[in-house]
Amino acid sequence: MAAPIGSxxxxxRVAISGGAGGIGRASxxxxxxxxxxxxxxxxxxxxxxxxxxxxxxxRLATWHSDIAxxxxxxxxLDKAGGTxxxxxxxxxxxxxxxxxxxxxxxxxxxxxANLTNAYDxxxxxxxxxxxxxxxxxxxxxxxxxxxxxxxxxxxAAAKGGIVSLTRSLSRRFAPGxxxxxxxxGLIDTPMAAEVIAKDGEQxxxxxxxxxxxxxEEVAGVILFLCGPDSSYVTGQTITVDGxxxxx
Numbered sequence: 397m398a399a400p401i402g403s404x405x406x407x408x409r410v411a412i413s414g415g416a417g418g419i420g421r422a423s424x425x426x427x428x429x430x431x432x433x434x435x436x437x438x439x440x441x442x443x444x445x446x447x448x449x450x451x452x453x454x455r456l457a458t459w460h461s462d463i464a465x466x467x468x469x470x471x472x473l474d475k476a477g478g479t480x481x482x483x484x485x486x487x488x489x490x491x492x493x494x495x496x497x498x499x500x501x502x503x504x505x506x507x508x509a510n511l512t513n514a515y516d517x518x519x520x521x522x523x524x525x526x527x528x529x530x531x532x533x534x535x536x537x538x539x540x541x542x543x544x545x546x547x548x549x550x551x552a553a554a555k556g557g558i559v560s561l562t563r564s565l566s567r568r569f570a571p572g573x574x575x576x577x578x579x580x581g582l583i584d585t586p587m588a589a590e591v592i593a594k595d596g597e598q599x600x601x602x603x604x605x606x607x608x609x610x611x612e613e614v615a616g617v618i619l620f621l622c623g624p625d626s627s628y629v630t631g632q633t634i635t636v637d638g639x640x641x642x643x
Contacts, residue, residue: 403430403431404430404431404619404624405432405481405622406430406432407431408431408432408433408481409432409433409434409435409476409477409478409479409480410427410432410435410482410483410484410622411434411435411437411472411473411480411483411521412427412434412435412436412437412486413437413463413472413483413484413485413486413487414437414438414485414487414488415434415435415436415437415438415444415458415486416438416440416443416444416447417438417443417486417586417587418583418584418585418586418587418611419536419580419611419614419618420436420438420447420484420486421447421450421451422611422614422615423486423615423618423619424436424447424451424456425450425451425615426612426618426619427619427622428451428452428454428455428456430619432455432481433455433456433457433476433477434455435457435458435459435472435473435475435476435480436456436457436459437459437461437463437472438460438461438487439460439461439462439463441460444460457475457476459472463487463516463517464508464509464513465516466520469513469516469519469520470523473517473520473521473524474524476524479525480521480524480531481526481531481532482531482534482622483517483521483525483532484534484618484622485513485514485517485518485533485534485535485536486536487513487514488510488536488554489505489509489510490548490551490587490588491505491506491548491551492547492548493506493547493548493549493551502550503549503550506550506551506553506554507550507553507554507557510551510554510555510558511555511558514535514536514561518533518561518565518575521533522573525572525573530624531572531573531574532573532574532575532576532621532622533565533569533573533574533575533576534576534577534578534618534622535558535562535576535577536555536577536578536579536580537555537556537558537559537562537577537578537579537633538551538552538555538579538580539580539581539582539635539637539641540555541555541556541558541579542579542635542641543640543641555579558577558633559577559579562575562576562577562631562632563631566630570630574626574629574630575630575631576621576626576632576633577632577633577634578614578617578621578633578634579633579634579636579637580609580614580636580637581603581609581635581636581638581640581641582596582599582600582603582608582638582640583608583609583611583614583636584608585611588608592608602640603637603639604638604639604640605638605639606638607638609636609638614636617636
C-alpha cells in the first residue's frame with residue numbers, strides 16, 4: 397500500500413538545484429507536503445528569499461551558489477545537513493544565441509550551466525548518497541533535445557547531452573542510485589516568460605492539450621521519479637509537454 401502523500405518522504409532529505417525557479421519552488425512545496433526536508437540551491441539570492449517567504453522555513457534550507465565548480469557543488473550539497481536521498485537538478489540558463497563567431501559566450505554558458513554542472517552535481521551527490529537502491533537523481537532535459545531550437549542551439553545541445561548523461565549515470569550508479577530525467581515543454585515559469593509573451597498563442601496551437609503546462613505538473617513527475625513507485629525505472633527521460641513532441 398502506498399504511503400499517504402503527507403508522509404511519503406518523511407525523514408528524507410532532498411536537494412533541489414535551481415530551486416528558486418518556478419519548477420523548483422513547485423517541487424519544493426510538493427516534497428515538503430510529503431514530509432521531506434528540502435535544500436534549495438540557487439544563484440538568485442532574492443529568489444531564494446522569495447521561496448522562503450512562500451514556503452516557510454519548516455524543514456526548508458537554502459544555499460546561495462552558482463554550483464559552477466565541483467567544489468561548489470560539493471559545498472552546496474553539504475548544506476543538507478546529512479545523507480541526501482534525492483537530487484533534483486533543475487539549474488540552467490536559457491539564452492538566445494546570435495551565433496556570432498566572435499562571441500562564444502552564450503554557447504559556453506549553455507554547456508557549462510546546463511550540462512557540465514549536472515555532471516558535477518551528480519558526482520558530488522553519489523559521494524554523499526546512501527546507495528541502498530532508494531537514492532534518486534533527477535536531471536533536467538527539455539523538449540528542445542527532441543525538436544532542436546532555432547534561437548537556442550547551445551541550450552538544445554546541452555539538453556541532448558543530459559539525456560545521454562542520464563543513460564550513462566544510470567548504468568554507472570546502478571543498482572544503488574536510480575537516475576532519470578525530465579524533459580519539460582512550455583511551462584509557465586519565469587524562464588519561459590519571454591517566449592510565452594512573444595509567441596505563446598502560436599505555440600499553444602501546436603500543443604495537443606491546447607495550453608501551457610503548470611510547474612506543479614512537472615513537480616508531480618519529479619515526485620514519482622523520487623518515490624517508491626518508480627523503483628524499477630532508471631535511465632529514462634520522461635517528457636512533460638502536453639503532447640507537443642507527438643505532433
